[in-house]
Amino acid sequence: MPPRARRNSPGTQGELNEAAQLAGRLQQAGYTKRDIARIINRDPSLVSQFYTRNKGAAFVPALREVLTAIETAGITDLPELAALAARHTHRRTTASGTRARVRGKALLITPTGSGTGRVGAQAIASGSARLRPLIAEAARLGLRLAFTVRLAKTGYVHPSGSRTDSPGIRRDVIQRTDHTEERSYGSSQTGGFDAADFARRVDAAAGDVTAAVHQWLVETGRIHPDAHILHLEIRTWRPR
Numbered sequence: 001m002p003p004r005a006r007r008n009s010p011g012t013q014g015e016l017n018e019a020a021q022l023a024g025r026l027q028q029a030g031y032t033k034r035d036i037a038r039i040i041n042r043d044p045s046l047v048s049q050f051y052t053r054n055k056g057a058a059f060v061p062a063l064r065e066v067l068t069a070i071e072t073a074g075i076t077d078l079p080e081l082a083a084l085a086a087r088h089t090h091r092r093t094t095a096s097g098t099r100a101r102v103r104g105k106a107l108l109i110t111p112t113g114s115g116t117g118r119v120g121a122q123a124i125a126s127g128s129a130r131l132r133p134l135i136a137e138a139a140r141l142g143l144r145l146a147f148t149v150r151l152a153k154t155g156y157v158h159p160s161g162s163r164t165d166s167p168g169i170r171r172d173v174i175q176r177t178d179h180t181e182e183r184s185y186g187s188s189q190t191g192g193f194d195a196a197d198f199a200r201r202v203d204a205a206a207g208d209v210t211a212a213v214h215q216w217l218v219e220t221g222r223i224h225p226d227a228h229i230l231h232l233e234i235r236t237w238r239p240r
Contacts, residue, residue: 019056022063023047029070034126038206039066039081040089044126062088078206109134113143113238124229127208131234135209138236139199146186146193147213148233150174153181155227165222180230185222188237195236209234
């Protein structure tokens with residue numbers, strides 16, 4: 001007996017709402033859910049909810065416009081498609097016609113500038129999007145930041161405790177039983193990093209915090225290019 005088709009697969013179009021059907025056609029054209037999220041300027045988790053929670057009605061006009069541009073005009077560039085989608089993407093309004101408030105998690109940055117954000121494997125796979133507002137707010141406030149990453153031991157260039165890897169940082173790294181290690185970069189004692197610089201790096205990576213941190217680690221000779229970040233933590237504080 002052949003396997004049953006998954007309910008939320010792009011192939012089962014009859015069971016999906018129009019937003020999911022359009023997203024499915026975009027995936028068939030070679031775009032990922034992350035690409036679609038960038039096109040409509042939303043988090044990738046929302047695109048997944050087109051399939052699982054029947055969401056996305058507000059994005060149908062934008063998705064239609066994008067598909068038309070791809071299929072009839074041959075436009076494939078993500079920023080260009082995003083610009084087209086933006087003309088048809090509008091925030092909800094209240095009954096009185098005012099712009100509806102958007103629910104969101106508060107940025108955990110205290111008046112002293114102290115803030116922390118952590119993400120695991122699932123969020124990292126989608127670019128650690130929830131950390132981007134934290135970094136952006138830290139940049140706006142002129143804060144410093146540091147971060148901790150965890151990856152396989154073989155992903156690091158330098159051995160555990162190397163002064164070349166984390167000069168001035170307490171070097172007793174956290175070693176896990178699954179052959180991974182956590183290492184920290186930057187601290188309030190060493191001055192850390194300029195949040196504005198990291199915010200620019202994140203913007204250059206199209207909002208992908210994971211990619212921005214990974215690129216910095218590769219550029220500075222700390223990890224191998226094929227290493228995968230498994231855990232990421234960002235910490236902020238106000239410089240003295």
